[in-house]
Amino acid sequence: MNILLVCASGMSTGLLVNKMRMEGEKRNILNLTIFACSVDEIEKYISHYDIVLVAPQIRYKEKYIYALASSKDKGYAFIDGGHYGRVDGNKILDQAFNLMKNEQHF
Amino acid sequence: MERVIQFLERHLLPVAEVIAEQRHLQALRDGVVSTVPLLLIGSFFLICAFPPISFLAMLVDPYVSALLTVVNATFGIMGLVASFSIAYALASSYAIDSLSSGLLSVSAFILASPFTKEGHIDSGLMGSKGLFVAMIIGLLVVEVQRFMIKKNIIIKMPEGVPLSVGRSFAVLLPGVVILVSIFIINVMLARIGGGSIPEVINRVVTAPLLHLGGTLPAVLIAVFAIQLLWFFGIHGQALVGTGIMAPIWLAFTQQNAVAKIAGEAVPNIICQQFIDAFILIGGSGTTLALAVLLFTTVKSNQLKALGKMSILPGFFNINEPITFGMPIVMNPIMMIPFIMAPLFCVITTFVFMASGIVDKPYVLAPWTTPAFVSGFLVTGDWKGAALQVLNFVIAGIIYYPFLKIWDENKVKEEQEQMNAQLSRGNKTTF
Known part of the structure; x- marks a missing residue:
């Protein structure tokens, strides 16, 4: 699964990338690619990823992200503030898998 | 207290959305921020030219002017670079050919900036003195292009002329309109002795804005x-x-x-x-x-x-x-x-x-x-x-x-x- 993480400059989601990778290794998930970028770069990267997880502090960009994600047929979700603050790789990886599952139903 | 917080939350997010989505503001931001990597590289050479330790300063003394050429080529052309990147960003948001918009904007920016008496580009106007000129011209260039495309203003060719000939003129038309208008404004300003376009913009827009923003x-x-x-x-x-x-x-x-x-x-x-x-x-x-x-x-x-x-x-x-x-x-x-x-x-x-x-x-x-x-x-x-x-x-x-x-x-x-x-x-x- 390929996950794109997005925040204002790709810095704070960068903290999350390692945590989620570690969690993925713990669960023995193969083929897990996680990448963090800034919201200005999302157009460049979105095609290569299955789903997009967005940091809560840029929820004012939702309209833009919604339009882009639906035009590329990708699922997206905002990360819960509490999970984000604790850099909780476990919970956020769960969220990614749930999002992926929901996408496949449609 | 709780009511105030709820009230603000309900009203702040829509305002934030508007600011973030407003395409002219966004183009200005993206265009200006795209100059930052150049400024950072320029800064590196600026530190080398003026190291804060006096012993090092003595060592680099013979090379200062050579080091400063890099600063001139980065900080010094901030306005010129922005004239491209602002138009580029705005055109991209309209899905207009962004490269041609950017290039046209550079040309318009140079045309608006008067040359020195010797016929050289005035390097003083390429930096921050040209930044707000670049902002205004960059936005205007793209808006003129968009208006003309939307209104379908093209040169009609007589029958028998291949369609693509008409189209190739249509691409040029906005550029002609923009450059000719700037040319005419230049001539008129010179006639009435009102200075140049950068002078007018800097007096009317930049000076008050910087004066306010710097307090x-x-x-x-x-x-x-x-x-x-x-x-x-x-x-x-x-x-x-x-x-x-x-x-x-x-x-x-x-x-x-x-x-x-x-x-x-x-x-x-x-x-x-x-x-x-x-x-x-x-x-x-x-x-x-x-x-x-x-x-x-x-x-x-x-x-x-x-x-x-x-x-x-x-x-x-x-x-x-x-x-x-x-x-x-x-x-x-x-x-x-x-x-x-x-x-x-x-x-x-x-x-x-x-x-x-x-x-x-x-x-x-x-x-x-x-x-x-x-x-x-x-x-x-x-x-x-x-x-x-x-x-x-x-x-x-x-x-x-x-x-x-x-x-x-x-x-x-x-x-x-x-x-x-x-x-x-x-x-x-x-």
């Missing part, structure tokens, strides 16, 4: 807005700092660098570095002090864990673990120091620089440069680092009592949870 109240308002937005969990720095203030702050940054090169006194206290290096110590809210306090003084397990997690990112001015993990977002107790600390730091920094005790910044460093290093780098003055220490301590003093209250709350909460678990455990065993 202490303007910075206090901007920082207050950034903090208030963060309290609601919205990235205030991206929205207000970069989104609205960046063109003004970066223009001041450029002026400072240019003055340094020319051997003049560095003019502006307020600039991008003022915010990046002296206010955002640890991230929005001057939270490095809070991260250190979390790391060293708290009793609650939850906050101890947060301290461990937030201290390293804090040194690189990234603080989302604190804002969302503590949390500060929607937390009325922590909101008070979160707003007060950076405002106090604005005032101390302004006072120390205005009184000449600490040198004004002229080097631009990446915003992720750790505090205490960045203060020295951007000012070339060890007192710059000392001022950062002072701001760090002030922020710590402001945060401490509120952190204590929050810590006690958390300890109580954790004890209650433990008691609840214990009593449940007792019930099952007995």
Whole structure:
């Protein structure tokens, strides 16, 4: 699964990338690619990823992200503030898998 | 209090959305911010040319003018570069051919900037003096193009002429209209002796805007807005700092660098570095002090864990673990120091620089440069680092009592949870 993480400059989601990778290794998930970028770069990267997880502090960009994600047929979700603050790789990886599952139903 | 918070939350997000989505503001931001990598490279050579250690300064003395050519090719052409990138960004948002818009805008920008008597490009107008000219021309060029495309204004060819001939003229038409209009304005301004287009724009737009944006109240308002937005969990720095203030702050940054090169006194206290290096110590809210306090003084397990997690990112001015993990977002107790600390730091920094005790910044460093290093780098003055220490301590003093209250709350909460678990455990065993 390929996950794109997005925040204002790709810095704070960068903290999350390692945590989620570690969690993925713990669960023995193969083929897990996680990448963090800034919201200005999302157009460049979105095609290569299955789903997009967005940091809560840029929820004012939702309209833009919604339009882009639906035009590329990708699922997206905002990360819960509490999970984000604790850099909780476990919970956020769960969220990614749930999002992926929901996408496949449609 | 709760009502006020609810009211603000309901009304702030739509405003934030409008600001973030407004395409002209967005194009200005993207266009101006795209010059930052050049300014950072220029800054590296600026430090090499004027190293803050006198022994090194003596060593590089013979090479100063050679080193400054790089500064001229980066800081010196900020306006020229922006004239391209602003039009490029706006055209992309309209899905107009962005490369041709960018190139046309450069041409229009050069045409609007009068050459010297010897027939050379006036390099003075290519930097921050040209920045607001570039902003206005960049937006206008694309709007004219868009208008003409939308109204389908094309040259009709007589029948028998291949269609593509007409189309190839249609592409040229907006360019002709734009360049001819600027040419006519140039001629008219020269006739009435009103100066040049950059002179008029700088007198009518730039001077008042920079005058307002460079005042202490303007910075206090901007920082207050950034903090208030963060309290609601919205990235205030991206929205207000970069989104609205960046063109003004970066223009001041450029002026400072240019003055340094020319051997003049560095003019502006307020600039991008003022915010990046002296206010955002640890991230929005001057939270490095809070991260250190979390790391060293708290009793609650939850906050101890947060301290461990937030201290390293804090040194690189990234603080989302604190804002969302503590949390500060929607937390009325922590909101008070979160707003007060950076405002106090604005005032101390302004006072120390205005009184000449600490040198004004002229080097631009990446915003992720750790505090205490960045203060020295951007000012070339060890007192710059000392001022950062002072701001760090002030922020710590402001945060401490509120952190204590929050810590006690958390300890109580954790004890209650433990008691609840214990009593449940007792019930099952007995």
